[in-house]
Amino acid sequence: MPKQSKKRSLRHNMVHCLKCNKPQKCISVHLRRMCMKNNTPEEQATELAEMKDSARLWILESRTWDYKELCGIVPHKPSRVAILKAMLKRHFLVNNPPHEGDLSDDPAPSSSPAASISEATSLTTAAVSSEPDSSDPDAGPSDPTWQKDLPAVTTKVRVKMQAAGLYKKFSGDAEVIKDFKKYLSVDLAVTNCQQEVDNVARFLRYMQPTGDVPTLDFLKKSTETRDFFQDLKNTDMTAATILNYIKNILRFVDYLRNRLDLAATNSEFRNQCQAYKELVETLRKAISKTNSKHTLSTRYQRFVDGTRSLRECQEVLRVAEKEFLQIFWMLINKDSAKVSIQQRTYYRYYLEAILVLRHFQRPGAVEGMSVREWLNRKPVDNMLVIGISNHKTATTQLASFAISQEEEAWFQAYYEHIRPGFIGDLDSCDRFFTSAKGTAVSTVTNDLGRMHERYKVSNVTSREVRRIAETEVDSTFTTSQKEGVARYMAHTTAVAKSHYRMLDPASVVQTAVLLGKLSGCSPQRASQTDETSGQQEDRTFDSFIAAFPVTNDGRPPSQKQRTDAGFSPDRTFYDKWCGLQYVNRRRYLLSLFQMRKPSAGSVSRAIAKEGWQSNHPSADEVVKMWRPASREDVEGDKHVINSVVRQKWKGVSIKNFSGEKGLGVVATRQFARGDILCDYHGEVITAQEGNEKMELIIDEAGYMFFFNFREKHLCLDAQSEYCKCHPQLETVGRLINHSSKRPNVKPAACLLNINSKDTIVILFKALKDIKVDEELKFDYGVKRKSFRGEGLDLEWLEE
Numbered sequence: 001m002p003k004q005s006k007k008r009s010l011r012h013n014m015v016h017c018l019k020c021n022k023p024q025k026c027i028s029v030h031l032r033r034m035c036m037k038n039n040t041p042e043e044q045a046t047e048l049a050e051m052k053d054s055a056r057l058w059i060l061e062s063r064t065w066d067y068k069e070l071c072g073i074v075p076h077k078p079s080r081v082a083i084l085k086a087m088l089k090r091h092f093l094v095n096n097p098p099h100e101g102d103l104s105d106d107p108a109p110s111s112s113p114a115a116s117i118s119e120a121t122s123l124t125t126a127a128v129s130s131e132p133d134s135s136d137p138d139a140g141p142s143d144p145t146w147q148k149d150l151p152a153v154t155t156k157v158r159v160k161m162q163a164a165g166l167y168k169k170f171s172g173d174a175e176v177i178k179d180f181k182k183y184l185s186v187d188l189a190v191t192n193c194q195q196e197v198d199n200v201a202r203f204l205r206y207m208q209p210t211g212d213v214p215t216l217d218f219l220k221k222s223t224e225t226r227d228f229f230q231d232l233k234n235t236d237m238t239a240a241t242i243l244n245y246i247k248n249i250l251r252f253v254d255y256l257r258n259r260l261d262l263a264a265t266n267s268e269f270r271n272q273c274q275a276y277k278e279l280v281e282t283l284r285k286a287i288s289k290t291n292s293k294h295t296l297s298t299r300y301q302r303f304v305d306g307t308r309s310l311r312e313c314q315e316v317l318r319v320a321e322k323e324f325l326q327i328f329w330m331l332i333n334k335d336s337a338k339v340s341i342q343q344r345t346y347y348r349y350y351l352e353a354i355l356v357l358r359h360f361q362r363p364g365a366v367e368g369m370s371v372r373e374w375l376n377r378k379p380v381d382n383m384l385v386i387g388i389s390n391h392k393t394a395t396t397q398l399a400s401f402a403i404s405q406e407e408e409a410w411f412q413a414y415y416e417h418i419r420p421g422f423i424g425d426l427d428s429c430d431r432f433f434t435s436a437k438g439t440a441v442s443t444v445t446n447d448l449g450r451m452h453e454r455y456k457v458s459n460v461t462s463r464e465v466r467r468i469a470e471t472e473v474d475s476t477f478t479t480s481q482k483e484g485v486a487r488y489m490a491h492t493t494a495v496a497k498s499h500y501r502m503l504d505p506a507s508v509v510q511t512a513v514l515l516g517k518l519s520g521c522s523p524q525r526a527s528q529t530d531e532t533s534g535q536q537e538d539r540t541f542d543s544f545i546a547a548f549p550v551t552n553d554g555r556p557p558s559q560k561q562r563t564d565a566g567f568s569p570d571r572t573f574y575d576k577w578c579g580l581q582y583v584n585r586r587r588y589l590l591s592l593f594q595m596r597k598p599s600a601g602s603v604s605r606a607i608a609k610e611g612w613q614s615n616h617p618s619a620d621e622v623v624k625m626w627r628p629a630s631r632e633d634v635e636g637d638k639h640v641i642n643s644v645v646r647q648k649w650k651g652v653s654i655k656n657f658s659g660e661k662g663l664g665v666v667a668t669r670q671f672a673r674g675d676i677l678c679d680y681h682g683e684v685i686t687a688q689e690g691n692e693k694m695e696l697i698i699d700e701a702g703y704m705f706f707f708n709f710r711e712k713h714l715c716l717d718a719q720s721e722y723c724k725c726h727p728q729l730e731t732v733g734r735l736i737n738h739s740s741k742r743p744n745v746k747p748a749a750c751l752l753n754i755n756s757k758d759t760i761v762i763l764f765k766a767l768k769d770i771k772v773d774e775e776l777k778f779d780y781g782v783k784r785k786s787f788r789g790e791g792l793d794l795e796w797l798e799e
């Protein structure tokens with residue numbers, strides 16, 4: 001927000017007298033006449049300087065609070081809420097405030113691990129305050145007692161767990177749980193330990209159904225411990241999963257001994273831990289036996305039934321392909337409005353299935369794929385390599401895979417036509433796959449199950465297909481090829497770890513091609529229906545586009561060219577080739593207008609300039625398809641970068657409104673919602689430097705724009721009329737006036753690469769369609785009351 005300097009009359013800098021602790025309008029007069037009347041002028045001057053420093057320091061460092069910090073200082077929620085309310089009443093500024101709903105005074109749990117333990121070991125009942133209400137719909141992530149909603153309970157085991165009360169858990173913010181997590185991640189370097197922490201939190205909750213603070217009384221509860229495992233078993237949980245719980249609980253007991261070092265000081269506690277470990281070990285043996293039997297019977301079943309081949313595992317992709325392709329053509333051929341929500345969802349399932357069944361990605365990797373990663377896909381040898389860093393799997397490896405151009409067109413169709421409708425105005429979701437409600441997909445395994453059910457094909461899990469692929473790889477691949485596969489599948493096993501070297505896109509492509517051959521088809525045409533396609537690889541669409549690369553300017557191969565190159569004279573590949581070119585051309589046209597929505601005329605001119613006569617989208621289609629660019633798109637857009645550098649923004653002009661309001665900015669052409677209009681041009685400095693500079697601004701409007709970017713407090717200094725880089729030019733952005741009630745533009749901080757240097761730029765985006773002559777206004781984010789108490793008479797702030 002730009003901070004404004006006040007009128008002279010308001011410039012009485014209130015300073016607290018540190019002698020009487022009262023605010024004084026004119027501190028020097030006050031000291032002279034009252035609190036320091038018996039002191040020398042020098043002493044008064046020294047004191048005065050200190051008082052002013054103190055006032056400045058208070059404004060700079062103490063008036064703004066972070067609610068998260070407050071949570072650390074006052075863990076007791078009712079007290080914290082009371083303090084927060086009092087602070088807000090006294091005009092403190094609070095960042096990251098809780099949701100409105102969090103301001104209710106319901107008590108929250110808190111305790112240090114040591115406190116809980118002393119309660120447990122001295123065999124007293126733990127302090128009981130009420131249960132953190134995880135069902136409170138208003139509770140939000142800003143509150144440490146807040147628990148994320150339970151994931152939609154979908155699997156039968158989970159439903160049963162919930163019914164048996166096994167799904168409740170202590171908040172991850174309970175000190176002992178937080179500390180256990182730290183122990184796992186820092187001391188033991190366990191990556192992705194959340195599941196383990198959750199299991200322990202659930203176990204503790206089961207053992208101690210009341211109270212907010214987990215105590216260590218469970219160490220004395222052998223019957224309940226047995227019941228816990230029996231109850232888990234009753235939910236039909238596999239023995240392997242129960243064994244996992246046991247492993248987690250044993251590690252928790254170890255943590256209590258190691259981390260808190262209580263065993264050294266308290267022999268009773270040490271004996272308790274030991275006895276408890278022995279109890280759990282006994283239970284483990286019994287359950288292990290069941291597990292071994294289960295494993296043996298599964299192996300026997302596989303032996304009897306015969307294992308499915310990789311190709312069989314991918315059956316659902318072939319069965320569903322026809323319907324999928326119909327949706328694809330509807331999406332890209334102007335019929336996207338006719339594609340129902342259900343079809344859109346099936347389309348997404350199919351893409352997820354491609355990644356799991358054909359590219360052997362774990363569900364967590366598919367769920368974690370972000371838009372940025374999709375946009376950063378790297379073309380290598382007619383394929384596209386995608387890396388996923390933020391995946392929810394237990395491996396620290398980057399997940400990566402290579403898709404064919406054809407697959408790319410399918411994914412792009414989802415990205416362009418389905419995802420925007422799913423996410424609506426929520427631009428906060430950065431995941432590539434989103435549900436119809438716009439939230440990140442977190443159920444890839446279930447989606448795969450639904451796909452199989454719908455097409456009546458027996459289900460295959462990610463684990464199964466990966467295992468089968470590995471078995472086939474083991475018997476047919478060379479050692480170095482196996483290393484490539486280990487990387488492609490982002491293994492965690494010790495064997496695979498020793499194989500990891502730098503993951504490079506070319507080797508990802510090589511492995512994708514090899515794995516494609518394994519399943520009896522090339523990845524470029526993995527859904528080939530011909531059973532003998534393994535031998536007929538040269539007839540695939542992959543080899544077709546290798547022979548006739550799809551370019552925006554090229555022409556599709558004639559029948560003669562096709563047959564000469566050994567392909568069928570029919571038009572199947574020809575049509576697909578044209579489809580790819582059409583999609584590419586439309587993408588290219590849209591990329592020309594990322595900054596602003598084009599008119600049909602400007603698109604027609606762009607098409608004419610390319611000289612395309614046919615197989616291109618109409619100008620109207622491009623206009624209709626246009627969507628406001630994402631932050632990633634904007635950051636890479638050369639038109640935006642050029643406009644920032646040259647400061648020649650079209651369609652905006654300075655207007656003198658005269659009077660107090662002075663100058664402002666108006667539109668001289670229409671803008672569509674999402675268009676980028678101009679930037680707030682100036683020099684980026686730290687917020688502290690900005691504040692210091694503000695102190696020196698007297699009797700003039702302020703043009704300092706304070707903002708946060710990647711957790712840094714910054715300020716865009718546009719105070720001087722002409723900036724250093726454009727000494728002859730009055731830039732427009734700094735002159736945009738304020739409106740909190742009817743803003744039509746919104747500032748957004750972006751990182752642009754200007755002259756090979758990452759530069760933070762504040763861009764103004766249209767919040768709605770803007771008419772010619774309309775004044776541009778944005779919300780300075782300043783209220784009369786909150787504006788250092790100085791804005792009380794600034795009526796325009798209410799606008």
Ligand SMILES: C[S@@+](CC[C@H](N)C(=O)[O-])C[C@H]1O[C@@H](n2cnc3c(N)ncnc32)[C@H](O)[C@@H]1O
Pocket residue numbers: 002004005660661662663664701702703734735736737738739796799
């Ligand atoms: C960043 S400057 C905007 C350009 C300014 N109007 C000028 O002539 O240079 C902010 C100052 O503009 C004035 N201002 C901003 N929004 C206004 C509004 N809605 N009505 C009247 N004055 C406004 C205030 O004086 C404020 O301090």
